[in-house]
Amino acid sequence: MNYKFLLPFLLSLFFFSCTQSPEKQAQELVEKSISAHQLSKNWENISSIKFKKMTRLLDESGVVESESEQWVEFRLEPYFEAKLTWTKDSILHVVNFNGSKTSYQMGENSIQNDGFLKAKKAEIDAAFFAFAQPWNLLDENATLTYEGEKSLEDAKSVQSIRVDYGPDSDVWWFYFDPTSSKLIANELHAKDHKSLIENLSYDETTGIVLAKERKSYRIDETGKKLFLRAEYVYSDYQVTFE
Numbered sequence: 001m002n003y004k005f006l007l008p009f010l011l012s013l014f015f016f017s018c019t020q021s022p023e024k025q026a027q028e029l030v031e032k033s034i035s036a037h038q039l040s041k042n043w044e045n046i047s048s049i050k051f052k053k054m055t056r057l058l059d060e061s062g063v064v065e066s067e068s069e070q071w072v073e074f075r076l077e078p079y080f081e082a083k084l085t086w087t088k089d090s091i092l093h094v095v096n097f098n099g100s101k102t103s104y105q106m107g108e109n110s111i112q113n114d115g116f117l118k119a120k121k122a123e124i125d126a127a128f129f130a131f132a133q134p135w136n137l138l139d140e141n142a143t144l145t146y147e148g149e150k151s152l153e154d155a156k157s158v159q160s161i162r163v164d165y166g167p168d169s170d171v172w173w174f175y176f177d178p179t180s181s182k183l184i185a186n187e188l189h190a191k192d193h194k195s196l197i198e199n200l201s202y203d204e205t206t207g208i209v210l211a212k213e214r215k216s217y218r219i220d221e222t223g224k225k226l227f228l229r230a231e232y233v234y235s236d237y238q239v240t241f242e
Contacts, residue, residue, distance in 0.1 A: 025146035026161040033134040036181040041207030043135045047077040048240045054233040082124045095120045134183045206239040
């Protein structure tokens with residue numbers, strides 16, 4: 001046997017056997033981020049949470065298209081329930097999901113249209129998806145892949161993971177601060193547009209690190225920001241722990 005090449009071969013074999021898969025690296029990064037977002041309290045101990053969400057949408061020229069303010073409520077235990085409440089033109093609107101059925105009340109009128117209710121349930125799901133990061137990234141229906149370090153347009157260095165939810169779903173990238181492991185941005189590739197959503201500040205008053213200010217930009221194929229599409233402000237957190 002030629003022992004001259006045996007040692008390099010064994011060392012390379014050891015190296016590759018010890019190298020984690022991109023999927024395992026992504027999972028460990030998310031778990032590390034979850035720990036960074038939990039101060040004195042843990043996400044799994046939350047039974048319900050309520051907060052105020054302000055949304056401002058802008059067009060390509062910077063003109064404000066709309067502004068809205070909602071109260072958002074999620075009950076996580078013993079099963080998922082949700083409610084969105086807002087007032088428009090002095091009329092109270094309430095979307096409620098009781099764990100199995102969605103209802104919509106506009107003033108004294110109850111809306112029964114199935115297509116409309118389905119769209120409102122999708123709105124609830126989107127609100128929870130945006131709010132529950134990074135905890136909801138460990139979804140059994142998602143495929144996580146670590147893609148290493150990259151630089152965003154502002155030269156900020158981040159650790160990146162790609163999250164796939166199936167062949168017909170949007171594709172997401174989530175970006176983490178290399179030092180703190182906090183989730184600082186995510187990128188969406190939808191069928192009709194691409195967006196970069198940045199977390200600008202956080203609320204730590206509940207013992208959990210939650211979003212406070214976020215901005216969403218439309219981006220091009222290279223990740224360059226084209227224009228500011230939306231601004232979000234979260235406030236008045238009320239969290240109940242088990």
